[in-house]
Amino acid sequence: MNQLPIDQVLPRLKAVLQETTSAVLVASPGAGKTTRVPLSLLDEPWLAGRKILMLTPRRLAARASASFMATLLGEKVGETVGYRVKMDAKVGPHTRIEVITEGVLTRMLQADPALEGVGLILFDEFHERNLNADLGLALSLQARSLFCEDLRILIMSATLDAEPVAALLGDAPVLVSEGRQYPVETRFLARPLEGRVEPELVKVIGHAHRAESGDILVFLPGVGEIRRVEALLQEAGLDAGTQITPLYGALSQEAQDRAIRRANPGVRKIVLSTSIAETSLTVEGVRIVIDSGLMRVPRFSPRTGMTRLETIKVSKASADQRRGRAGRLESGICYRMWTEQEDRVLIAQQLPEIKEADLAPLALELAAWGVADTDELSWLDLPPKAAMAQAGELLQQLGAMDAGKRITQHGRQLAQMGLHPRLGHMIWKSGELGLRSLACELAVLIGERDIVRGRGATQDADLQLRVELLRVIGHHGHHKKMDRAQLGELQIDEGVCRRIWEEAAQLKRQWAASEKQPLAQASKDVSATGRLLALAYPDRIAQRRGDGRYLLRNGRGAAFAWEQPLAYEKYVVAAMLDDQGADSRITLAARLEESDLEHDCASEIREEHVWWERSTQSVRARIRKHLGALTIWEAPSAMADPDAVLHALLGGIAEQGLDLLPWDRHARQLAQRLQFMHKLDAAWPDASEEALIRSLPEWLGPHVYGWKRLDELRSLSLSSILESMLSWDQRRELDENAPTHIVVPSGSRIPVDYSHSGAPVLSVRLQELFGWQDTPRIGRGRVPLTLHLLSPAHRPVQVTQDLSSFWKNTYFEVKKDLKGRYPKHYWPDDPLQAMPTNRTRPRPRT
Structure with missing residues (x-):
């Protein structure tokens, strides 16, 4: 066996893993780490005959690495060395090294958190930081701490910042091997x-x-x-x-x-x-x-x-x-x-x-693992809160998670399928409709590369057409049986199509759906493509608008790139959109029959008589059935209940935010002053935006009863409404402890900025404060004002809450700079004895 650079590090690596359960190996490209390290560790005493799992990011690399290691041993793949990837595996009863893709580890951990029979998990090419690698490491670390304390974890990479990884592993040793790189x-x-x-x-x-x-x-x-x-x-x-x-x-x-x-x-x-x-x-x-x-x-x-x-x-x-x-x-x-x-x-x-991926699969895996909060696990980078919230909403919509973020029985079924939750949900629910064979085909078509390419790929978005192509090529080996007029200028990738057909056949076998369905019989269910797609993408059911564009159930706009036949359907389901601009371009979709929509979504369709309509900025009073943002049916209504109108109006304000209301400068400052006092004393009204939205019925409701339109709100006096929330004593105390202005030594009346309620700001020219010994305090004498000391040109030169210290320690440096820039202005040597001024120089005393 040829010598490789990694061979020099192997004795040290063995010694480290004998003494500790974690290590990081940084080895340059060409060092030989991928194939030499697993083989060299097979006979280590701590492994005690157990397996080595080596994770690699790609299926091709997993198969190639396993094949090369087997060749080095003079064996076939599946003996000592095997691989396990999505929909393909070559392992045997005597396999000691399994090269797996990262998602496979998650499935193994979910099935057996103790990883019985596994002694080492080796993460190769970890610098790629795939989502499944981060998840697999987080789950492995918790599994080790709870179930298998002697499990070794080895992180390997060529271009890795090793220190954060080593710290995550408990200050694990870092070993470095230089690769054999030719010039x-x-x-x-x-x-x-x-x-x-x-x-x-x-x-x-x-x-x-x-x-x-x-x-x-x-x-x-x-x-x-x-x-x-x-x-x-x-x-x-x-x-x-x-x-x-x-x-x-x-x-x-x-x-x-x-x-x-x-x-x-x-x-x-x-x-x-x-x-x-x-x-x-x-x-x-x-x-x-x-x-x-x-x-x-x-x-x-x-x-x-x-x-x-x-x-x-x-x-x-x-x-x-x-x-x-x-x-x-x-x-x-x-x-x-x-x-x-x-x-x-x-x-x-x-x-x-x-940091950038769809986290629905991650959220489902964590729920299946029993983790309600991502903080319970150790991560190199925490999953973003916004993406996790989005994922949780989707899982609840699919019925995989309940309102308490706990996994449901259906969620456990989806987690075991190893597919994206959307696709798993579609396949599982399709059994109730007798359409599981079609669902398996759709799942692979959506999850893999498009079988339509060339010019047509950017034009024809019809997923049903792709199902028909898949079936014809799958049964006949080519698409010549298809109607040429139907295909138009589309270019078909028959090789990809045949591979997708094989993957769909594996899915069908896995989920007990016949793959040998006669083509004539199968063609009858192809019209249900949109119906199944709506199971996977309930948030992307779309309704055609009058101008030819579409409105998605989630309220977003969408449109087809050109006037293809699908663009004239009343309802479609969009599987792929480009998320560009106000209206996302629909690149893959299917027609949805209105009868199927009303039947399958019956439990989610709501009926209302009064609602806030964002487009007209008014309360509408009609009988309306809707699915999210989509109006399924609408008709005139009798006189609306005033209480329902008020509820809809306040709901519209809460949805769109308080900026709908006619705030002026005085009202804004008043709300900020109230919030300042609330932070001092909880007995005062909470005037934060969140609290005001929650309490709209109490403070705003009585003033807008009977109103329906946004333009009617413009007559409101928000200052008067906010003041009505206070008692007489509170109004008096507000002026005393949260004043609108402060009179400074120059005689100027300077406004106080409460936009940061915890630290009100007084922005004033430095020369106007000469003679002022200490920082003024408000809020019952407990809160010093933050002084923004300004130059004669009203530019900040210093920020302080300790004016006395400023005069003693900083003024003279500031004075030196200001005197050079503003020589005509008054810069005394003793600011505490000097005359304050709001002019270039103080008026002479008379």
């Missing part, structure tokens, strides 16, 4: 790239192909760019001995293996890859890397509950990882499609996925 020459563009990257990239590929030897690895952000570059290269007419091989996650295992193995003798390979080849994998034969500098990442918006893919620039860490691919086997060259100046401003690392 790599880096070449930048002379000037920033303009326009699309693909044409310029093809020029660089052609140059490198002619000028250099060895295979070429090209990093691109996504499949669309890979296909465009592939087409341009084929048009360019490369040598007959050149093989172009795409590499991305949605390819078949055979196609992925073809991309990473060494080309046949006499053949040069150009591998067009997403970031899948950035870590863990060695693409054999590569000595040239061409980096587009772009990557595609999911961005989740808690505001809308939607995830969109966004193309961004790579980080320095990712760029270095990519560059390192050229120096794994011999010296190489890296072409970067950006300038040296642009390189200097790249961010160091991408944000961890936990």
